[in-house]
Amino acid sequence: MVSVVLDPLPSDDEMRALWLASWGDGGPASWQPVLKQSLVHVGAYDGPRLVGYVNVACDGGSHAFLLDTCVHRDFQRQGIATLLVKTAEAAARQRGAKWLHVDFEPHLTAFYRACGFRPTEAGLIAL
Template sequence: MVHIAVDPFPADDIMRVLWLSAWGDAGPASWQPVLSRSLVHVGAYEGEALVGFVNVAWDGGVHAFILDTCTHQDFRRQGIATKLVKAAEDAARARGAKWLHVDFEPHLTEFYRACGFRPTEAGLVAL
């Protein structure tokens, strides 16, 4: 059974296993600087294994940003990512955020719309 944990601060080696499964690379050398600056992060666990994750970055005020939503490939299509995003939304609201933003690729449109996000116009510069 998968349980959701708010701000679990997973160790780098645990994050690396999930990230490798979800994204195909090892991710950052250390997640600790990222997690320490987040408004909130949420993990999905089966026992001790981290099987899903979402991070919420913020501007220190009212704007929060969903980042890094992922689920281990062996746990996809079970509603875990939806539960993660909902838990992140609830925690961001409780911590004072008024707006929750998300950028995503077109193939994720249906997922994020089902999570309650609506389309907006935005700008982007690749750095």
């Protein structure tokens, strides 16, 4: 059974292994700055093994941003991503956020709608 942990401190190696299995690349050189600046981050563990992760960044006020939702390919389609998002939502609310934003690719629309997100207009500039 997978357990969910608020604000775990996985090593860069653990994060890299999860990122590789989820997205096919290693992600940033170090995850530690991301973990330290989060409003909350949530890890899903199968025993000691990190198998899922989501991050919530914050503007320091009422807006929070869901980022980097991922689940190891061997653990997908088991409800873990939904559990991560719902846990992150509750923690962000408890920590003072009033709005939780998420950007996603079109193929993830059904997933995020099932998690309770509704569509909004937004803008984006690639930097």
